[in-house]
Amino acid sequence: MGKVIWHGSTQLAPVPAVLVGTGGNGFANNLITVAWVGIVCSDPAMLSISVRPERFSYKALVETGEFTVNIPLASQAAVVDWCGVKSGRDVDKFAEQNLTAAVGSQIQAPLVMECPLNLECKVKEIIKLGSHDMFLAEIVAVQVSEDFLTKSGRLALERNGGILGYAHGHYFNLGKEVGHFGFSVRKKGKFKRPQKSAKA
Amino acid sequence: MGKVIWHGSTQLAPVPAVLVGTGGNGFANNLITVAWVGIVCSDPAMLSISVRPERFSYKALVETGEFTVNIPLASQAAVVDWCGVKSGRDVDKFAEQNLTAAVGSQIQAPLVMECPLNLECKVKEIIKLGSHDMFLAEIVAVQVSEDFLTKSGRLALERNGGILGYAHGHYFNLGKEVGHFGFSVRKKGKFKRPQKSAKA
Numbered sequence: 001m002g003k004v005i006w007h008g009s010t011q012l013a014p015v016p017a018v019l020v021g022t023g024g025n026g027f028a029n030n031l032i033t034v035a036w037v038g039i040v041c042s043d044p045a046m047l048s049i050s051v052r053p054e055r056f057s058y059k060a061l062v063e064t065g066e067f068t069v070n071i072p073l074a075s076q077a078a079v080v081d082w083c084g085v086k087s088g089r090d091v092d093k094f095a096e097q098n099l100t101a102a103v104g105s106q107i108q109a110p111l112v113m114e115c116p117l118n119l120e121c122k123v124k125e126i127i128k129l130g131s132h133d134m135f136l137a138e139i140v141a142v143q144v145s146e147d148f149l150t151k152s153g154r155l156a157l158e159r160n161g162g163i164l165g166y167a168h169g170h171y172f173n174l175g176k177e178v179g180h181f182g183f184s185v186r187k188k189g190k191f192k193r194p195q196k197s198a199k200a
Numbered sequence: 201m202g203k204v205i206w207h208g209s210t211q212l213a214p215v216p217a218v219l220v221g222t223g224g225n226g227f228a229n230n231l232i233t234v235a236w237v238g239i240v241c242s243d244p245a246m247l248s249i250s251v252r253p254e255r256f257s258y259k260a261l262v263e264t265g266e267f268t269v270n271i272p273l274a275s276q277a278a279v280v281d282w283c284g285v286k287s288g289r290d291v292d293k294f295a296e297q298n299l300t301a302a303v304g305s306q307i308q309a310p311l312v313m314e315c316p317l318n319l320e321c322k323v324k325e326i327i328k329l330g331s332h333d334m335f336l337a338e339i340v341a342v343q344v345s346e347d348f349l350t351k352s353g354r355l356a357l358e359r360n361g362g363i364l365g366y367a368h369g370h371y372f373n374l375g376k377e378v379g380h381f382g383f384s385v386r387k388k389g390k391f392k393r394p395q396k397s398a399k400a
Contacts, residue, residue, distance in 0.1 A: 002345070002346045003302075003311075003313070003318070003343040003344065003345060003346065004343070004344045004346055004349060005305050005341055005342070005343050006341065006342040006343070006344060007341065007342070008244070008245045008319075008320070008338065008339040008340045008341050008342060009245050009339065009342055010239045010242055010245045010247075010339065011271075011317055011319060011339070011342050011355075012216055012218075012237065012238070012239050012247055012269065012271070012319065013216065013271060013317070013357065013363060014214055014216060014363060014365045014374055015215075015216065015238065015239065016212055016213065016214060016215065018212075035239070036238065036239045036240060036241070036242075037212065037238055038212070038215065038236065038237055038238015038239070038240075038248060039210045039212050039215065039235070039236045039238070039250070040236060040238075040248060040250045040329060040332065040334045041236070041250055041329035041330050041331055041332040041334070042210055042236075042330075042331045042332060043330050043331040044208070044329075044330050045208045045209050045210045046329055046330070047210075047212055048238060048240060048248060048334075050239070050240045050241055069212065071211075071212070071213060074375075074376075074378050075378075077378045077379040077383075077391070078379060078383070078384045078391070078392060079384075081379055081381065081382065081383055081384035081385075082384035082385065084381070085382060085384060085385050086385075102203075105205050111203075113203070117211055117213070118203070119208075119211060119212065120208070127336075129240060129241035129244075129246055129336070130241050130242075130243050130244050130246070131241055131242045131243040132240065132241040132242060134240045134241070134248075134336075136327075136329075136334075138208065139208040139209065139210065139211070140208045141205055141206065141207065141208055142205070142206040142207070142208060142209055142211050143203040143204065143205050143206070144203060144204045144206060145202070145203060146202040146203065146204060149204060155211075155368060157213065157367060157368070162375070163213060163214060163367065164378070165214045165365050165374055167357060167363065167374060168355060168357070169380055169381040170377050170379070170380045170381075171377065171378045171379040171380065172374040172375055172376065172377055172378060173374075173375040173376055173378055174214055174365055174367060174372040174373075174374070174375055175274075175362070175372055175373040175374055175375030175376070176274075176372065176373055176375070177370050177371065177372055178274050178275075178277040178364070178371045178372060178373055179277040179278060179281055179370070179371040180369055180370045180371065181281065181284070181369040181370075182281065182285060183278070183281055184278045184279075184281035184282035184285060185281075185282065185285050185286075191277070191278070192278060
């Protein structure tokens with residue numbers, strides 16, 4: 001159980017790898033791949049994305065104050081990677097990847113229709129941190145592909161191979177379900193609960 | 201490809217589910233499970249965690265200005281869930297779950313030795329957002345279990361069943377690798393690259 005100590009670095013994992021959509025208000029539709037994204041508040045529902053000021057999307061984010069977070073399937077890993085490597089200065093990412101843009105219900109920034117889950121976000125604050133500026137944003141609406149809803153209305157993101165995760169430069173699909181919130185204190189259930197004083 | 205529109209909510213996925221360790225400076229060691237966590241800056245390496253002010257760990261976070269982020273294995277899902285359901289007001293989580301605490305190299309907050317990866321964090325700013333306060337923190341050191349390092353020094357988090365992910369109330373392991381950063385523009389490789397204008 002020995003440990004090796006490294007310098008501080010961005011080793012959190014797994015993280016989402018999402019397509020952030022910008023556009024509207026005079027800006028052409030564009031996509032940037034972002035892994036530095038996380039939920040920061042439940043009520044109001046808020047998330048943060050962090051983007052380097054030298055990235056092409058930065059100006060649209062600042063000037064429109066709007067963006068979408070499009071959550072991809074594992075089968076879309078190559079598209080996600082490509083949108084992170086290429087710049088909107090040089091290519092029309094929607095056209096090149098044959099993605100369908102749709103205007104949001106609350107904002108003008110484009111949704112990626114092929115992603116099962118889309119979050120419409122309005123920027124509340126921009127905080128300069130160093131290499132990246134953090135955009136704190138409220139999630140003002142969510143759009144879900146009908147194909148990923150069960151008859152009872154449950155969001156079934158495990159369909160079609162499941163959603164994409166990212167860990168230290170590698171893309172993964174989500175694997176096997178190993179529990180659900182609260183399962184460790186349920187009397188019965190299909191998942192293995194901890195023994196009292198069980199070794200983790 | 202129809203969409204259903206929902207109200208804004210915290211639907212980002214997958215997210216990490218980590219054990220945040222607090223203690224030192226007069227505070228007993230404690231753990232809180234946090235999924236509202238994300239990287240916010242590469243240089244300096246920074247992350248955010250968001251915690252409700254009514255949570256028991258909140259005071260220690262504010263007064264010590266230090267915490268650890270301990271990244272669990274999927275096999276530790278029950279421990280992670282349990283530490284999210286129980287309160288440090290009532291139980292000694294390290295003792296009950298038979299976890300080993302170690303003082304950080306740069307901070308006094310406790311590491312969970314059984315987790316393969318531990319991030320030592322110093323709080324830089326606290327921002328009130330609503331239900332949650334966001335703690336912006338610098339990652340000042342990283343500790344890695346020797347068992348998860350290859351002979352060449354690569355971090356091999358796929359070992360022992362891999363790390364834990366969380367999506368909409370369900371815990372998962374990371375599944376199959378489906379690509380690595382930059383694979384979409386490599387000439388050769390084991391992963392499927394996008395066709396020009398391929399449908400995602």
